[in-house]
Amino acid sequence: MRTKSQPREYFLDSIRAYLMLLGVPFHVSLIYSSHQWSVNSAEPTLWLTVFNDFIHAFRMQVFFVISGYFSYMLYLRYAPKEWWKVRVERVGIPMLSAIPLITLPQFFMLKAWTGKIPGWSSFSLYDKYNTLVWELISHLWFLLVLVIFTTLGLWLFHRLRRQEKGEIAAPGWLTLTLAILFYSLCWCVVRRLIFLFQPALLTDGLFNFAVMQTLFYLPFFCLGALAWRNPALKARFVRFNPWTLAGAVLAFFAYMANQRYSSGEGWMYEIDAVVSMLMGLWMVNVVFAFGHRFLNAHSPRITWLVNASLFIYLVHHPLTLLYGIFITPHIHNNALGFLAGLMFVFGIAFILYEIHLRIRCCAFFSGKKARPQP
Known part of the structure; x- marks a missing residue:
């Protein structure tokens, strides 16, 4: 049974789409950053490294808050089993389809044209399996995590729905901060124990995606669901608080310092978490407040981007690698190369999106599936 639909919240749709589309400048800037990637320019550029770090430091946390918000909204609209089926169709089918159609060809491209996977013929059976997991799931990892969250949501959302309804006071930012701090320290303890007693697990691709990433983003997914259930908490998120901006700025400086001065053999990953x-x-708070102020209106252009965002994210990664392999070496100005890369990737991705709209059987690439009207 379905409940009555709520009015569309355009600012959350817009934020979700823009966060997805930020994957393009993130990966294009990665080419020109000081971080080692599949493809790198001859010399790194400081401002593109800082830009890349900034996107990476917060994007997916905010994305999973919005995912939790909309997931719980849909949970209240459908029966639990139907909700699980709808959600898995929207995220699982694009992921499973993209593996043979996008990331498998991308694997062969990396193997043939880059030095990322040397000595493949000498790999053990497990090393080949593990390398394939890392490369085939690749930038699709968040879809796997969403499938896991959807399955966990059958239990989490059932408990949340059974809780007493009514007006609930929203926790303050200090309480939220202490809660996230406590959770992050627990995550660090789990990782450190694995590092001490089963370090090989931390290099296992499936374990990292299905367990460590899931545990890392779980509180943000739950925060999103709580924001739907508790309007006071949502109101706190969209009401700008200057202290959260100040905290985010300080955290970003700490993030960059950790990236540059910490070591993977030390506490780098725990500090990063x-x-x-x-x-x-x-x-x-910063993103929600900004989005609520400037993006909370219907626009056909934004609607097009919202609908296109998943498809563009799926295809942008191999396009970025192709750009990095074949074009980056011929552009010696990194700023110009970055802008040219954005035009190359977005331009081709937009064209491919419009082509796929005209092929009925390819609708699943946008996370859509035609269903009969109720």
């Missing part, structure tokens, strides 16, 4: 979770929480 604490800082990223806190920055993600505070950026929820």
